Amino acid sequence: xxxxxxxxxxxxxxxxxxxxxxxxxxxxxxxxxxxxxxxxxxxxxxxxxxxxxxxxxxxxxxxxxxxxxxxxxxxxxxxxxxxxxxxxxxxxxxxxxxxxxxxxxxxxxxxxxxxxxxxxxxxxxxxxxxxxxxxxxxxxxxxxxxxxxxxxxxxxxxxxxxxxxxxxxxxxxxxxxxxxxxxxxxxxxxxxxxxxxxxxxxxxxxxxxxxxxxxxxxxxxxxxxxxxxxxxxxxxxxxxxxxxxxxxxxxxxxxxxxxxxxxxxxxxxxxxxxxxxxxxxxxxxxxxxxxxxxxxxxxxxxxxxxxxxxxxxxxxxxxxxxxxxxxxxxxxxxxxxxxxxxxxxxxxxxxxxxxxxxxxxxxxxxxxxxxxxxxxxxxxxxxxxxxxxxxxx
Numbered sequence: 001x002x003x004x005x006x007x008x009x010x011x012x013x014x015x016x017x018x019x020x021x022x023x024x025x026x027x028x029x030x031x032x033x034x035x036x037x038x039x040x041x042x043x044x045x046x047x048x049x050x051x052x053x054x055x056x057x058x059x060x061x062x063x064x065x066x067x068x069x070x071x072x073x074x075x076x077x078x079x080x081x082x083x084x085x086x087x088x089x090x091x092x093x094x095x096x097x098x099x100x101x102x103x104x105x106x107x108x109x110x111x112x113x114x115x116x117x118x119x120x121x122x123x124x125x126x127x128x129x130x131x132x133x134x135x136x137x138x139x140x141x142x143x144x145x146x147x148x149x150x151x152x153x154x155x156x157x158x159x160x161x162x163x164x165x166x167x168x169x170x171x172x173x174x175x176x177x178x179x180x181x182x183x184x185x186x187x188x189x190x191x192x193x194x195x196x197x198x199x200x201x202x203x204x205x206x207x208x209x210x211x212x213x214x215x216x217x218x219x220x221x222x223x224x225x226x227x228x229x230x231x232x233x234x235x236x237x238x239x240x241x242x243x244x245x246x247x248x249x250x251x252x253x254x255x256x257x258x259x260x261x262x263x264x265x266x267x268x269x270x271x272x273x274x275x276x277x278x279x280x281x282x283x284x285x286x287x288x289x290x291x292x293x294x295x296x297x298x299x300x301x302x303x304x305x306x307x308x309x310x311x312x313x314x315x316x317x318x319x320x321x322x323x324x325x326x327x328x329x330x331x332x333x334x335x336x337x338x339x340x341x342x343x344x345x346x347x348x349x350x351x352x353x354x355x356x357x358x359x360x361x362x363x364x365x366x367x368x369x370x371x372x373x374x375x376x377x378x379x380x381x382x383x384x385x386x387x388x389x390x391x392x393x
Contacts, residue, residue: 058202212262326361
């Protein structure tokens with residue numbers, strides 16, 4: 001009897017313990033689910049962008065050479081500074097040129113006196129001829145001398161004008177606004193007219209970017225573009241993370257290069273609209289983006305949400321039971337830290353924002369719902385009209 005009572009008591013205790021332990025195990029399993037960030041996919045109107053490489057060029061570039069030969073008296077600029085058109089840059093020794101000017105002025109005074117004498121004699125000869133006091137030959141001779149004196153004076157005046165130009169050319173001034181380089185030849189050295197390169201200047205108010213578009217791409221996406229339409233272009237310099245510089249097309253070549261099958265296009269970028277902390281410099285290597293005209297709505301996800309499985313791209317989506325599912329996708333254009341998905345997802349899908357970094361398909365997870373950040377991300381380059389949109393999802 002005692003044994004039966006003891007067995008019944010132990011059985012009751014065992015059932016009670018097991019009954020208490022079951023909900024605790026469920027709570028623990030839920031407590032240890034992997035927490036992950038999830039978000040609903042975005043639907044955005046986007047454009048397809050084409051990327052090209054280029055080097056920036058200044059619209060104006062001058063290799064500064066003297067127009068007269070002489071000795072450098074003064075370097076009047078600070079190397080690397082901005083200069084304005086008309087600023088004095090280099091002063092040559094002007095004394096030899098001033099002496100030539102003074103000599104010619106004296107010769108002109110002498111020529112003017114000789115001309116006045118020739119005029120008086122020609123008038124006198126005319127009166128004497130009328131009274132038949134001198135021969136016609138003498139009168140013609142005096143008239144010829146008058147014309148010679150006029151020609152001599154004109155020649156001297158032309159020489160003086162040239163000498164004054166040479167004197168003015170000893171003050172070498174900036175022909176453009178821009179940034180000046182270093183002085184290649186310093187004070188005291190002799191320079192040769194049209195040969196010696198004193199320094200160089202490049203304009204800096206705007207920069208050109210030339211790039212080549214293959215014929216097929218141009219005909220498919222940009223055949224409607226003209227220089228007058230000012231098609232927008234984005235640019236990214238080496239070391240920059242985003243395409244922060246905005247310009248527009250202002251030149252399209254008049255023919256396809258038959259050797260390369262490309263068309264040369266030029267974009268212009270205004271320095272005034274550039275970030276002062278990142279000024280444009282001639283010779284800089286850069287990438288430019290040009291958007292095709294068609295605008296369509298596509299699914300957008302973070303780049304880090306996309307995983308790679310051998311040759312496949314995939315995204316982990318969350319089902320109604322909070323279990324991750326594997327979905328193959330095809331990716332499209334990249335927009336900053338986001339990527340367009342062309343096939344594989346629907347507008348209602350909820351994705352694992354950080355991709356397969358810590359989780360995998362088939363795993364139950366504890367979702368933390370967030371919103372995909374799109375601040376400072378450009379999906380289009382041109383204003384969008386509702387009639388231009390082509391909805392895909």
